[in-house]
Amino acid sequence: MEDWLATHLRPFVDSVIYSVIGCVILLAAFWLIERILPFSMKKEIEEDQNTSLGIILGAIIIGLSLIISAAIQG
Numbered sequence: 001m002e003d004w005l006a007t008h009l010r011p012f013v014d015s016v017i018y019s020v021i022g023c024v025i026l027l028a029a030f031w032l033i034e035r036i037l038p039f040s041m042k043k044e045i046e047e048d049q050n051t052s053l054g055i056i057l058g059a060i061i062i063g064l065s066l067i068i069s070a071a072i073q074g
Contacts, residue, residue, distance in 0.1 A: 018072045021072070022065075022068045022069065022072055025068055026061070026064055026065060026068060029064050030061065030064075033057075033060065041053065041057065045057075
C-alpha cells in the first residue's frame with residue numbers, strides 16, 4: 001500500500017504544489033505589469049474598448065505561462 005501511495009500520490013501532490021506556485025508567479029507578474037504601465041488597463045480595456053491592448057495583454061499572459069510551465073518541468 002505504501003508503494004502505491006508513493007508512486008501515485010506523490011506526483012499528484014507535486015503537481016498541485018507546482019500549479020499553485022505557478023499561478024502565484026503569474027499573478028505577481030501581471031500585478032507588476034499593471035503597476036509599471038503608465039495608464040489604467042481597466043479604463044483602456046473596459047471604457048475605451050482598446051482591443052489591441054487586450055490582445056497584447058493576453059499574449060503576455062500566455063508567454064509568461066509558457067515560461068513558468070517550462071521552468072517547472074525542468
